[in-house]
Amino acid sequence: MGDNALNLINDDESALSGSNAPLGSSRILSNSRCSVNVTGASKSIAGNNISLSLPITLEPSTFDGDRNIFVNAFDNFGNLSHWVFGGVFRVQ
Numbered sequence: 244m245g246d247n248a249l250n251l252i253n254d255d256e257s258a259l260s261g262s263n264a265p266l267g268s269s270r271i272l273s274n275s276r277c278s279v280n281v282t283g284a285s286k287s288i289a290g291n292n293i294s295l296s297l298p299i300t301l302e303p304s305t306f307d308g309d310r311n312i313f314v315n316a317f318d319n320f321g322n323l324s325h326w327v328f329g330g331v332f333r334v335q
Contacts, residue, residue, distance in 0.1 A: 249281055249297075276305045306334040 246265065251272040253260040264270035270281040283298040314329040 247286070249279060249284060251277075251279060275302065277301045301334055303334075309333050 246263065248263040248265045249272060250262050250264070251260045251274060252258075254274050254276065260272060260274040264272055264281040266281065266284050266286060268281050272279045272281060278300045280298040280300070283296075285296045287294045310332055312329040312332060313326045314324075315326050316324045318324075
């Protein structure tokens, strides 16, 4: 935990589709709906806030319009936040 790594859930939300890709590593996490180029991912921290910049490629047939983002995270003690609302993005 606390290893600054990304994971992506598979299509049926039953397992990870690629796991523990450290930020900046030359990895691409993907499922049939999207892919995340981890090489270009970055984070910034300001107080208790963490901002992530993730280069995501979406399958156009799967996404259009406004979409909610849900995230979860482990802290340095291994405690899981569980899924929480993280924001909205629009696919055009």
